Amino acid sequence: MAGKEWPLWEVFIRSKQGLNHKHVGSIHAADAEMAVENARDVYTRRSEGISIWVVESSQVFASDPADSDALFEPANSKIYRHPTFYEVPDGVGHM
Amino acid sequence: MKNNLFTYTLRIADDSLILGQRLSEWCGHGPIIEEDIALTNIALDLIGQATSLLEYAAVAENKGRSADDLAFLRFENQYFNTQLVEQKNGDFAVTIVRQWIFDTFRLPFYEALQHSSDKQLAAIAEKSLKETKYHWKHSSEWIIRMGDGTEESNKRVNDALILLWKFSDELFYMDDVDKELISQGIAVDLETLRPAFNERIHYVLQQATLQLPDSKWKLSGGRQGRHTEHFGHLIAEMQYMQRAYPNMEW
Numbered sequence: 001m002a003g004k005e006w007p008l009w010e011v012f013i014r015s016k017q018g019l020n021h022k023h024v025g026s027i028h029a030a031d032a033e034m035a036v037e038n039a040r041d042v043y044t045r046r047s048e049g050i051s052i053w054v055v056e057s058s059q060v061f062a063s064d065p066a067d068s069d070a071l072f073e074p075a076n077s078k079i080y081r082h083p084t085f086y087e088v089p090d091g092v093g094h095m
Numbered sequence: 096m097k098n099n100l101f102t103y104t105l106r107i108a109d110d111s112l113i114l115g116q117r118l119s120e121w122c123g124h125g126p127i128i129e130e131d132i133a134l135t136n137i138a139l140d141l142i143g144q145a146t147s148l149l150e151y152a153a154v155a156e157n158k159g160r161s162a163d164d165l166a167f168l169r170f171e172n173q174y175f176n177t178q179l180v181e182q183k184n185g186d187f188a189v190t191i192v193r194q195w196i197f198d199t200f201r202l203p204f205y206e207a208l209q210h211s212s213d214k215q216l217a218a219i220a221e222k223s224l225k226e227t228k229y230h231w232k233h234s235s236e237w238i239i240r241m242g243d244g245t246e247e248s249n250k251r252v253n254d255a256l257i258l259l260w261k262f263s264d265e266l267f268y269m270d271d272v273d274k275e276l277i278s279q280g281i282a283v284d285l286e287t288l289r290p291a292f293n294e295r296i297h298y299v300l301q302q303a304t305l306q307l308p309d310s311k312w313k314l315s316g317g318r319q320g321r322h323t324e325h326f327g328h329l330i331a332e333m334q335y336m337q338r339a340y341p342n343m344e345w
Contacts, residue, residue, distance in 0.1 A: 006127070027129050033236055038129035040229075041136050 008057040009035040011042075013049035021053050029054075099272045101155040102175070103282055104216065105165070106272075106318060108148030109176035112166060113326075114197060115141030116333050117184060126187055133233060137194070140226040147219045167337035171327055172320035179262035181317070181326045188241055188251035192259050195234035195299070200266040201227045203291040204283060212280035235299045242303025249304070257308045265315035 006028040012021035024043050029035035035054040043049070063071060075081070118138035125131025149162035160168075180197060184190045205227055208220035241248040267285045276282030300306060316322070336343060 028127055029129065030240065034240075037233055037236070038133065041133040042129055045132075045136065 006030045009039070009054045010057050010060060011035075011039040012053040012055070013039075013043055014051035014053075015049050017050065021051065024048075026057060027054075032056075097272075098156060099275050100213070100281065101152055102272045103276055104148055104152040104155055106175040108145050108152055108165075109174050110180050110197070111141045111148060112145035113174065113176040113329065114180035114194075115139070115145055116329060117180065117182075118190070118194070120184055121190065130187075134190070137230050137233070140223075140230065144219070144223045144226070147222075151215050151219065163337070167334045171322060171330060174322065174326075174330065175318050175320060177262065177265045177268070178314055178317040178323050179259065179265065181322060181329060182259060182262065183325050185255065185258070186251060188248070188255040189258060191234055191237045191241070192252060192255035194230065195238050196259060196263050196296075197266070198227060198231035198234050199295045199299075200263075200288070200292055202231050202295070203288040204285070207283040207288065211282070216281065231295075235295075238299050238305070239303045242300070242305040252303070253305060256305065257310075260308050261310065261312045261314050264313040265317060268315055268318045270318070 007030075008026050009029055009032075010026050011024050013024045014021045027035060027038045027042055029038050032054060035056075036052050039052050039054055044052070115138045118134055118141065121131060121134040122138070123131065125134055145166070146162060149165045153160055153162050153165055179193060182189070182193055202224075205220040205224040209217050209224065211217045211220065238252060241252040243249075267289065269285050273282050273285070277284050296307070
């Protein structure tokens with residue numbers, strides 16, 4: 001390890017069966033095992049989850065905020081992509 | 096009159112209570128915030144176990160004392176925890192080695208106590224076992240990390256082993272209280288736990304590139320109420336509120 005600081009890890013928690021893992025925050029840890037334990041201690045003390053993923057933050061490649069115009073704005077004018085123009089038949093339950 | 100169930104339950108309770116109190120001293124002082132939370136989580140688990148056990152001890156005693164009375168209003172020589180758990184936190188390595196020796200004992204102990212003919216003790220053991228599995232994983236991984244880490248961390252964890260290993264044998268202390276209750280299927284015969292204990296100790300030490308100290312010196316006395324010099328300070332702090340403001344609640 002280069003510096004004195006332990007690497008940062010991003011933490012994802014699945015709150016219950018059937019739901020997806022959601023990003024909840026980050027922690028420091030020296031290795032993956034420690035990262036899972038620290039995440040458990042910091043983010044699941046009040047029964048928030050049933051599964052934990054950790055990813056070293058340096059492994060996350062993020063979009064550049066400077067590109068956000070090009071990346072996201074074009075979608076704003078394309079409301080037809082939202083499925084709001086359909087009638088949902090009565091027989092269909094919760095969608 | 097002798098009350099074996101009371102004494103037996105109190106001994107288990109005091110190990111949890113005193114180690115929980117010691118660990119809670121780390122609150123706000125952990126080496127990093129994540130570990131600070133981990134240590135205090137474990138402290139809370141232990142104090143939770145102590146609460147269940149002391150409540151049951153109070154019932155077994157049947158003299159009108161509550162769990163709080165037992166926790167906060169006994170004198171030094173009326174606590175029956177092993178001397179291991181009262182040892183000072185020292186540096187992080189000392190805290191972890193103390194915890195690891197204790198967890199390695201508690202794991203097979205609770206596994207066995209789950210099958211006690213005493214339903215209440217069995218239930219407490221079953222609940223506590225899940226917590227203890229995590230405590231053991233946490234402390235074992237730290238032993239390996241430090242032992243197989245840097246020259247400095249290896250030295251510190253080795254020094255801590257030399258300091259604390261002599262207290263480990265007292266965890267297996269048994270007397271007439273145990274023998275009586277073993278015959279009724281209530282207590283655990285601690286001798287039967289030694290193979291599992293030794294196996295786990297060696298498994299972790301091997302990965303940590305560490306060895307047990309050569310010395311065969313063993314210390315004991317806690318189960319009879321004889322404690323080491325730091326214990327008085329610990330209970331003085333733990334009991335302060337109840338001594339200063341008798342019967343206070345919050």
